[in-house]
Amino acid sequence: MEAEAIIDAVLDFDQEKTAQLVQAQLDQGADALAILDQALIAAMDEVGRKFSAGVFFVPEMLMAAEAMHAGLEVLGPHLAGSDIKAKGTIVIGTVKGDNHDIGKNLVAMMLECAGYRVIDLGVNVSKGKFLAAAKKYQADIVALSALLTTTMAEMEAVVADVRAKGGSSLKTLVGGAPVTASFAAGIGADGYSSDAAGAVSMARSLVSA
Amino acid sequence: MSTHMTSRKRFLRTMRFDKPDRTPYFEEGIRKNVIRAWRRQGLPKNTDISEMFPSDRREEIEVDLEPGPKLKKWPASRNELDVLKKSLDPQDPRRLPQKWSRRVRDWQTRDHMLMLRVHRGFFLSMGVYGWDRFSEVIRLLIKDPDFVHEALAIQGEFAARMAERVLAEVEVDAAVFSEPIGGNDRPLLSPQMYEEFVLASYRPLLDVLSRNRVETIILRTFANTRILIPSILKWGFNCLWACEVNIEAMDYRDLRGEFGPKLRLIGGIDLDALRCDKEAIRREVEEKVPPLLAGGGYVPLADGRVREDVPFENYVYYRQLLEKVTRA
Helix, strand or coil: CCCCHHHHHHHHCCCHHHHHHHHHHHCCCCHHHHHHHHHHHHHHHHHHHHHHHCCHHHHHHHHHHHHHHHHHHHHHHHCCCCCCCCCCCCEEECCCCCCCHHHHHHHHHHHHCCCCCCCCCCEEECCHHHHHHHCCCCCCCCECCCCCCCHHHHHHHHHHHHHCCCCCEEEEEEEECCCCHHHHHHHCEEEECCCCCHHHHHHHHHHHH | CCCCHHHHCCCCCCCCCCCCCCCCCCCCCCCHHHHHHHHHHHCCCCHHHHHHHHEEEEEEEECCCCCCCCCCCCCCCHHHHHHHHCCCCCHHHHHHHHHHHHHHHHHHCCCCEEEEEEEEEEEHCCCCHHHHHHHHHHHHHHCHHHHHHHHHHHHHHHHHHHHHHHCCCCCCCCCEEEEEEECCCEECCHHHHHHHHHHHCCCHHHHHHHHHCCCCCEEECCCCCCCHHHHHHCCCCCEEEEECCCCCCCCHHHHHHHHHHHCCEEEEHHHHHHHHCHHHHHHHHHHHHHHHHHHCCCEEEEECCCCCCCCCCHHHHHHHHHHHHHHH
């Protein structure tokens, strides 16, 4: 399976070419799961590395994700019925009192591209809804976003709720403009990320932990 | 040297790296709900907080830079740009603040600082208020850059004509560009993209400001925009007002060390310290403010709006300490 060309097409933000190359690989008999893991997700790993290195910024990250999705759409029917399992399930939302969604959506996008099942609860999400969704979807992580210093306190309440009632395997991941690593540690969150690419790395370490 | 400068003169001297009679203290516009909370924490009933501590009145002229009438749909292609252009008429009298003539007359003899807000920044001027339009605009930056150039040029030209209109009648002490473009670790756009699209669109406006001898050109940013600073200096900005920052990444002492007097600074005091305790406030103010003042061109200020989560006693301690340190 030739992953290199697909990876290059994703990094060039070329949706059409990514889709064509994925189809070509399928036509040649390549395994759909292998294309997903070794080409599409691998491409997004490279996007994450470039983002962390300051080569890619948000526009590049978003366009690469769209190219990846174009490939995924071609792959979709071939994955149905396969043994594909999401790498984990993540419930994500912006906490109660906060309607900002851009950061949350960027994180959700990157997590999906990395192979996670993402349940996006939207904005202004109450404490109870996070836990209810985590239980319903058997989530591995509850990811919280806040953009206001006044709504950061709600994060603490959600983390406490999850710790008290979510079971030891349910982790919490927090982020957002006013959120810092020390704040995250102070409220007992299991992980913190300052950006979407970092959220993927953190999710990987939390789910495997 | 006069011992009683006006707030206006004090600010101008500070920004010129000249010697003011004292450090300017910007009013912080503390909201009513904070005052109510502070009254419960000991702020005396009939005491006006702005009279408890010295402050310098600062006014910002806010012209209406929004499309009018409001756009039902923001343009996403070049053949839709006419709608945007028609909605940005710089001659519309409703775009100036109310009681304009009277205010212009009053400003002629003012003692306080007067700043002109000239641009709302890249995202707001592209109609980004949420995810859908954000992702659309981000996509257009890559897929249809000519459209973005043209849309920003329309906004830049409109902002320039509005500034011209104001400056024909009133002399201002600074111009303020708002630029909410920072993320936690870096701006959302690369410096290259920011220069190519955004700063280039500010050219007509920067030219108007230069022709009208507006000395201090402020970029008011949010979160981490450090890597944009070389670009903004190149394009004619000379003052940074960074709000709600990751304070380690945007430590003003480091910025002054790196950029020197080319970059005037407003802000730089971590609001988080005011939320903590007196020791945190003491460290923040005593370690940061004196070296910045020594270099000149600096107005100390908390890097965000003081809210209810700042205890009253912390605020009192902060203001008293600031006064002590700046008078030393």
